[in-house]
Amino acid sequence: MGLTHTSTGAGAAGGALVIQRRSPQDRVVALAGNPNVGKSTLFNALTGLRQHTGNWPGKTVANAQGRHIRHGRDYILVDLPGTYSLLARSAEEEAARDFLCFGGAGAAVVVCDATCLERNLNLVLQTLELMPRTVVCVNLLDEARAKGIQVDLEKLSQILGVPVVGTSAGRLEGLEPLMAAVEGVCDAPQPPEPFRADYPPAVEAALARLEPPLTAWLSGRLPARWTALRLLDRDPSLLQSLSEALGGDPGADPAVSAALASARAELEAAGWEGEALREAVASALVRAAAGIAEAVATCRPTRREARDARLDRLFTSRATGIPVMLGLLALALWLTIWGANLPSSLLSRALFWVQDRLTDLFWYLHAPAWLHGALVLGVYRTLAWVVSVMLPPMAIFFPLFTLLEDFGYLPRVAFVLDHAFQKARACGKQALTMCMGFGCNAAGVVGCRIIDSPRERLIAVLTNSFVPCNGRFPTLIALLTMFFVGAGGGLGRSLLAAGLLTGVILLGVAMTFWTSRILSATVLKGVPSAFVLELPPYRRPRVGQVVVRSLLDRTVFVLGRAAAVAAPAGLVIWLCANLRVGEGTLLSLCTGALDPFARLLGLDGVILMAFLLGFPANEIVVPVMLMGYLAAGSLTDLGDLEALRALLVQNGWTWRTAVCTILFSLFHWPCSTTCLTIAKETGSVRWTLLAIALPTAVGMGLCALTAAAARALGLG
Amino acid sequence: MLSSFSLDRLGDGQSAYVVRVEAEPAMGRRLLDMGLIPGTRVTCRGRSPAGDPAAYLIRGAVVALRTRDAASVGLAPGPVTV
Numbered sequence: 001m002g003l004t005h006t007s008t009g010a011g012a013a014g015g016a017l018v019i020q021r022r023s024p025q026d027r028v029v030a031l032a033g034n035p036n037v038g039k040s041t042l043f044n045a046l047t048g049l050r051q052h053t054g055n056w057p058g059k060t061v062a063n064a065q066g067r068h069i070r071h072g073r074d075y076i077l078v079d080l081p082g083t084y085s086l087l088a089r090s091a092e093e094e095a096a097r098d099f100l101c102f103g104g105a106g107a108a109v110v111v112c113d114a115t116c117l118e119r120n121l122n123l124v125l126q127t128l129e130l131m132p133r134t135v136v137c138v139n140l141l142d143e144a145r146a147k148g149i150q151v152d153l154e155k156l157s158q159i160l161g162v163p164v165v166g167t168s169a170g171r172l173e174g175l176e177p178l179m180a181a182v183e184g185v186c187d188a189p190q191p192p193e194p195f196r197a198d199y200p201p202a203v204e205a206a207l208a209r210l211e212p213p214l215t216a217w218l219s220g221r222l223p224a225r226w227t228a229l230r231l232l233d234r235d236p237s238l239l240q241s242l243s244e245a246l247g248g249d250p251g252a253d254p255a256v257s258a259a260l261a262s263a264r265a266e267l268e269a270a271g272w273e274g275e276a277l278r279e280a281v282a283s284a285l286v287r288a289a290a291g292i293a294e295a296v297a298t299c300r301p302t303r304r305e306a307r308d309a310r311l312d313r314l315f316t317s318r319a320t321g322i323p324v325m326l327g328l329l330a331l332a333l334w335l336t337i338w339g340a341n342l343p344s345s346l347l348s349r350a351l352f353w354v355q356d357r358l359t360d361l362f363w364y365l366h367a368p369a370w371l372h373g374a375l376v377l378g379v380y381r382t383l384a385w386v387v388s389v390m391l392p393p394m395a396i397f398f399p400l401f402t403l404l405e406d407f408g409y410l411p412r413v414a415f416v417l418d419h420a421f422q423k424a425r426a427c428g429k430q431a432l433t434m435c436m437g438f439g440c441n442a443a444g445v446v447g448c449r450i451i452d453s454p455r456e457r458l459i460a461v462l463t464n465s466f467v468p469c470n471g472r473f474p475t476l477i478a479l480l481t482m483f484f485v486g487a488g489g490g491l492g493r494s495l496l497a498a499g500l501l502t503g504v505i506l507l508g509v510a511m512t513f514w515t516s517r518i519l520s521a522t523v524l525k526g527v528p529s530a531f532v533l534e535l536p537p538y539r540r541p542r543v544g545q546v547v548v549r550s551l552l553d554r555t556v557f558v559l560g561r562a563a564a565v566a567a568p569a570g571l572v573i574w575l576c577a578n579l580r581v582g583e584g585t586l587l588s589l590c591t592g593a594l595d596p597f598a599r600l601l602g603l604d605g606v607i608l609m610a611f612l613l614g615f616p617a618n619e620i621v622v623p624v625m626l627m628g629y630l631a632a633g634s635l636t637d638l639g640d641l642e643a644l645r646a647l648l649v650q651n652g653w654t655w656r657t658a659v660c661t662i663l664f665s666l667f668h669w670p671c672s673t674t675c676l677t678i679a680k681e682t683g684s685v686r687w688t689l690l691a692i693a694l695p696t697a698v699g700m701g702l703c704a705l706t707a708a709a710a711r712a713l714g715l716g
Numbered sequence: 717m718l719s720s721f722s723l724d725r726l727g728d729g730q731s732a733y734v735v736r737v738e739a740e741p742a743m744g745r746r747l748l749d750m751g752l753i754p755g756t757r758v759t760c761r762g763r764s765p766a767g768d769p770a771a772y773l774i775r776g777a778v779v780a781l782r783t784r785d786a787a788s789v790g791l792a793p794g795p796v797t798v
Contacts, residue, residue, distance in 0.1 A: 084749035085748075085749050087745070115776065116775070116776040117776070118751065118775045118776050119751050119774075119775045119776060122749075122751060275741065275744075279748065282748050282753075283748070283753045286753050287753070289751070290751070290775070309761065309762075312761065312762055312771070312778075313762060316762060316763075316764055316771070317762065317763075317765070318765045318767070321764065321765040322765050411780075414780075415764050415769065415780050416764050418764060418768075418769050418780070418782070419764060419765075419766035419767075419768055419769070420766075422768070422769075422782060428769070428780070452742075528782075528784075530739075530742045530743035530746050530785060531769070531780075531781070531782050531785065532746040532747070532749075532750065532779060532780070532781060532785075533769075533779065533780040534777055534778065534779050534780075535771055535779070535780055536777075536778075537778075
């Protein structure tokens with residue numbers, strides 16, 4: 001159901017995986033599988049947790065663990081990032097393999113996509129070599145049925161030699177039989193003897209030579225056949241992990257080392273070495289998987305295939321791909337603006353009515369004026385603004401974005417935009433991380449882990465904050481509405497606002513391409529690396545669940561942040577505005593000091609100060625700005641945008657100020673959470689500083705240019 | 717040398733069979749993950765607005781590849797024995 005509370009904000013990056021056992025009886029079960037087969041949905045269903053789910057490959061980038069209790073015993077389920085193989089060519093594959101090898105898992109569940117069984121079986125065969133105590137979970141059976149695909153689960157189980165269970169995790173079907181099978185393989189005194197893929201005869205001969213001494217050396221810690229294969233292909237990353245985990249290099253054992261030397265010599269004589277050997281082993285697995293899939297799955301074409309092909313043509317073809325993408329973006333923004341109008345005005349009326357009652361109460365209690373000022377005019381009023389002006393658009397856009405994500409549209413965006421990223425010498429998957437940025441820049445930065453090449457990943461991290469996150473949308477909407485559209489609802493006005501906002505976002509996207517290109521030409525030189533992107537089948541989003549879940553999630557999240565950040569900020573502003581220092585107040589002193597520089601950018605001291613104070617959370621920028629102005633003025637009723645506009649105009653705002661504030665809102669330093677996440681993800685202060693400096697420099701440059709041009713032309 | 721018929725030349729809706737994969741190692745491994753080995757049937761499922769990348773149906777999954785990468789996959793029009 002899209003980004004969740006735990007997958008955005010400070011929790012996005014996750015931590016190192018440490019299995020949290022409550023008792024030595026606890027059983028650790030690894031959930032492995034290809035990307036986008038519904039592993040996290042299954043994990044959530046079994047553990048009651050809420051990991052980020054959505055219809056695109058690569059959402060789960062951090063390991064997660066959760067508990068499932070069965071017959072009084074705890075099963076610790078570990079949701080591994082999706083991988084196509086365990087041959088450890090990328091960070092996730094290495095992490096998944098190392099966890100299966102050395103993570104202490106007693107069993108594994110390999111989750112397969114029933115609609116694409118053939119490719120999924122490849123990972124199953126690899127896992128069986130490594131972990132015989134495995135349950136194969138054929139998921140998305142409901143989708144497979146709709147696509148006319150039948151899987152003979154019994155026959156599959158016979159061939160593989162391990163339990164096979166069919167599930168539709170999204171509908172909570174098949175979960176009980178799955179856990180019963182997991183319990184069964186854990187309880188079995190002897191591990192099952194699973195299917196073995198046949199390798200070329202020379203490889204088999206080498207394995208036969210190497211397995212006996214290895215079996216003795218490993219004494220059951222790892223399967224000998226699998227370890228022998230890895231020794232033969234000289235997998236350096238594994239040899240290191242092996243030595244660390246098993247307390248010694250198997251090559252140091254005389255019997256193993258002698259067998260290994262002669263096995264390698266025989267293989268080399270037969271022409272199998274290096275990449276050729278690796279390819280032969282991998283191809284044998286692909287062929288075995290194809291053979292099994294053919295034996296157990298039958299497919300008769302249905303209308304679903306044709307529907308997906310039609311949708312793909314609509315979303316990605318030359319004629320319609322880009323117009324439809326822009327149309328969907330504008331539609332989502334229009335729904336946000338139009339939908340936020342009513343709740344926004346209702347909330348603001350209600351909250352400011354409460355403010356008046358609070359004031360009455362303070363009067364009645366003869367509370368001192370400073371207390372009323374600090375608590376009601378400072379803390380409460382800022383909170384009221386965050387809730388009434390900022391919350392509604394955030395709570396509406398987020399579910400809309402999630403619906404598109406669930407439907408499977410995001411990979412199509414990446415497909416359509418890849419050409420532009422290719423020109424910028426970046427990875428097309430950056431489009432996915434950019435889309436995540438619309439939800440939350442911190443989540444977008446973590447999402448960059450799906451990009452394999454470190455160079456391209458850094459480009460994506462450094463440019464992520466060029467797209468406005470959920471917390472910046474309301475600011476943009478409010479400013480556009482006040483200065484360029486006119487407040488007060490109406491279909492035409494909301495359409496115009498949505499059009500303008502689309503333009504602003506496209507500017508952010510264009511700037512993403514442009515800075516990516518510049519980075520590729522300067523500090524991050526290089527050529528584009530391998531790009532393989534899966535376009536998953538479209539899925540009907542679970543509308544009710546998504547809307548309720550992400551609306552609640554967003555509301556709770558924003559309210560929590562408002563209490564934690566906006567309320568203290570309101571207090572600070574009120575104190576600054578009322579503490580006298582010499583001639584003026586502390587606030588006027590601060591804003592006065594910032595003012596000359598801010599004027600160069602077409603802003604003023606209060607605006608710049610609001611952005612500085614908004615560092616912990618972008619949604620408090622506008623409320624802080626209003627507090628700053630109000631401290632000097634005497635307006636009290638600020639129920640609607642029209643009144644807000646009057647306040648801003650009174651403080652010298654023109655359309656030029658609005659343009660510059662919009663630009664600066666789009667391009668300035670990332671929020672504190674995003675900065676921390678960047679530091680965590682890059683592990684480098686230097687790159688974090690660049691990630692802060694880059695958008696700030698762009699924003700300041702654009703604002704200064706706009707301000708200078710407007711002045712030169714005598715406008716505003 | 718690759719034959720003149722490579723994956724990037726496959727027209728929309730056309731199918732063919734993989735003869736060889738001559739991608740650089742990182743790309744080769746990714747293609748192997750997708751099950752793209754000699755003998756595999758591939759179908760072109762359409763191109764992006766700019767013409768590059770294109771989408772291919774490989775072993776039941778739709779996968780997007782850039783022209784540069786698809787050019788390293790040699791094809792034959794009919795089934796090949798490996």
